[in-house]
Amino acid sequence: MMAGTASPVDQDVLIVGAGISGIGMAVHLQMNCPDRSFALAERRANLGGTWDLFRYPGIRSDSDMHTLGFVFEPWKHEKSIADGPSILEYLNRIVDERGIRDKIRFNAKVVGADWDSAAARWTVTMEDEKGAASTTTARWLYLGSGYYDYDEPFDAQFAGREDFRGQIVHPQFWPQDLDYAGKKVVVIGSGATAVTIVPSMTEKGDGKGAAHVTMLQRTPTWYAIRPAKDAFANFLRKVLPSELAYKITRFKNVKMQDIVFNKARTKPEKVRKFLTKQLQKNLGDKYDPEAFTPPYNPWEQRLCLVPDADFFEAMKADKASVVTDHIERFDATGIQLKSGKHLDADIIVTATGLKLAVAGKIPVRVDGETIQWNEHFYYKACMFSNVPNFSVVFGYLNASWTLRADIVAEYVCRVLNHMKAAGADIATPVLEDPNSLTEENIFDFSSGYIQRSLHILPKNADALPWRLNQHYVKDRVDMRTGEIADGVLTFTKAGAVATRAAAAAELEAAE
Structure with a gap:
C-alpha cells in the first residue's frame, strides 16, 4: 500500500x-x-x-x-x-x-x-x-x-449463599447505607482490602462499630507495619521547599522499595524473620503462628501494608480476630467451616479479590x-x-x-x-x-x-x-x-x- x-x-x-x-x-x-x-x-x-x-x-x-x-x-x-x-x-x-x-x-x-x-x-x-x-x-x-x-469482581462461588439470612457485601460494591453497628461481621480474605476493612468496622467509641469482626482466611499473608505518617518527609517539608522535599522523599522511598523487594528475593529467610518479629512485637500474646506464617516467601505475593498496626490493635482490643480455615458452605446464620467450627455472622464481606x-x-x-x-x-x-x-x-x-x-x-x-x-x-x-x-x-x-x-x-x-x-x-x-x-x-x-x-x-x- x-x-x-x-x-x-x-x-x-x-x-x-x-x-x-x-x-x-x-x-x-x-x-x-x-x-x-x-x-x-x-x-x-x-x-x-x-x-x-x-x-x-x-x-x-x-x-x-x-x-x-x-x-x-x-x-x-x-x-x-x-x-x-x-x-x-x-x-x-x-x-x-x-x-x-x-x-x-x-x-x-x-x-x-x-x-x-x-x-x-x-x-x-x-x-x-x-x-x-x-x-x-x-x-x-x-x-x-x-x-x-x-x-464484576472475582466470584468465589461459595455454596449456600442463598441460605444466609444476613447481608452479603463485596467491597467493590459497598452499600452506602450499610448499618453494621453492634453486629457480628465476617470478612473473607486476607489481602489489603480485608486488612483495611477489619479495623475500620470495629468499635471506635461512636457506637457505630461492629460488635466483632472476624477475618476468615484460607492462607495467611505477610504484613509490613509502618507509621501512617512519614516523619522524614514531614521534617523535610518544614526545612525545604515542598518540591525538593518531595523529590528527596520519593527517591528515598523508591530505593527502600527496591532494597526490600530484592532482599526478599535473594535472602527470603532474613525478611521472614524480620516480619515475624514485627508481628510478635505488635501482637504480643495474640500472636498465632498458624495465622501469621504464610506458606510462601515475602513478595511472592504483594506485601500487605498495615499503617500504625491498626489491624493488630483491633485484635489486641478483642474487637477483631483471625480464623484460618476453609469454607464448607454458608448457612442461615453464618459460615460452616471444614474443620467443623461455625462462624456466626450478621454480615459477610467477601473480600475475595479482583x-x-x-x-x-x-x-x-x-x-x-x-x-x-x-x-x-x-x-x-x-x-x-x-x-x-x-x-x-x-x-x-x-x-x-x-x-x-x-x-x-x-x-x-x-x-x-x-x-x-x-x-x-x-x-x-x-x-x-x-x-x-x-x-x-x-x-x-x-x-x-x-x-x-x-x-x-x-x-x-x-x-x-x-x-x-x-x-x-x-x-x-x-x-x-x-x-x-x-x-x-x-x-x-x-x-x-x-x-x-x-x-x-x-x-x-x-x-
Whole structure:
C-alpha cells in the first residue's frame, strides 16, 4: 500500500479513563507535548477511577503517597498512607489547577476502538449512561483504564449463599447505607482490602462499630507495619521547599522499595524473620503462628501494608480476630467451616479479590481484525507487538502504580515528539517472527488474581524490549534515555504497511 495522507481527527490523543493513569498522561502531554490536543473519556460520573469506585470503610492506599503521587505534583499531606477521600482531593486539585476538567467527557464508556491504517487514526465508539452511542477519532489511543473488571469482581462461588439470612457485601460494591453497628461481621480474605476493612468496622467509641469482626482466611499473608505518617518527609517539608522535599522523599522511598523487594528475593529467610518479629512485637500474646506464617516467601505475593498496626490493635482490643480455615458452605446464620467450627455472622464481606481485565475489556480492532491480547507481546512495558499508535498502563506488582504511569506517559510523549520530528503518522512495535522470542512468565507472583488471569494476559519475553518489566529503577532509565528509533519501533506514513522493510523505504524516500 502506498503511503497517503492522514485523515483529520477530533484530538491527537484520546485517553481512556480519568483515574491516576489518565490524569497523569494528561498532565505529561501538557508539559511535554503542548502542541498536541487531547481528551479523556471516563465511563463514570466522577474522576478518580479506583478511588471513586471503592467506598468501603477505611479505603486507603497500600503504597506511600510519595511514590503513589505523581512525579510532577508533591504530596503535602501529613499522612503518607492516605485515605481514599484525600487521594480524590489530590486528583481533583490537579485536574482543576491545570485546566483538565473541561477535557474530560464523563459517563462515556468506551465500547470499541477501530484502527484504520490508511487514515492513520482510531475511531472510538462510546456509550453514555442511557446507552446512546457516539464516536470520536484520535491519532493515538492511550488506555488508563486500570487492570481489573469494573463491572464484576472475582466470584468465589461459595455454596449456600442463598441460605444466609444476613447481608452479603463485596467491597467493590459497598452499600452506602450499610448499618453494621453492634453486629457480628465476617470478612473473607486476607489481602489489603480485608486488612483495611477489619479495623475500620470495629468499635471506635461512636457506637457505630461492629460488635466483632472476624477475618476468615484460607492462607495467611505477610504484613509490613509502618507509621501512617512519614516523619522524614514531614521534617523535610518544614526545612525545604515542598518540591525538593518531595523529590528527596520519593527517591528515598523508591530505593527502600527496591532494597526490600530484592532482599526478599535473594535472602527470603532474613525478611521472614524480620516480619515475624514485627508481628510478635505488635501482637504480643495474640500472636498465632498458624495465622501469621504464610506458606510462601515475602513478595511472592504483594506485601500487605498495615499503617500504625491498626489491624493488630483491633485484635489486641478483642474487637477483631483471625480464623484460618476453609469454607464448607454458608448457612442461615453464618459460615460452616471444614474443620467443623461455625462462624456466626450478621454480615459477610467477601473480600475475595479482583477479576483482571485486559485493555478495559474494550474490543480493539486493527484494520478490521480483532486483537487477541494473549497473542501479542508487550513492548517497552506499554505498547504491543504489531499494534500501532496504542499504549496502556499496567502498574508494578512490587512498587507503586504511579511509578509506572509516570514513566509510560513520559515515554509516549517522547514517541509522539519523535513522530512529529520524523514526519511520521504511525508508530508500530514490529515483531515479524514471534517464535524468535523466548517466552517468560514475569508474573511470578502466586496471588490468586494473577494466577487466575494468566491465560488472558499479553505475552512477555525473557529480555527487553518485549516484556512488562518489574524493575522500576532500570525501567526509568530505559524509558527516559533509550533510543526511540531502536530498530523495533517502526515509523511510517498513513497507509503504509508497518514492517522493517517499509520503514527502510520510508527513510530512504525521506532522504
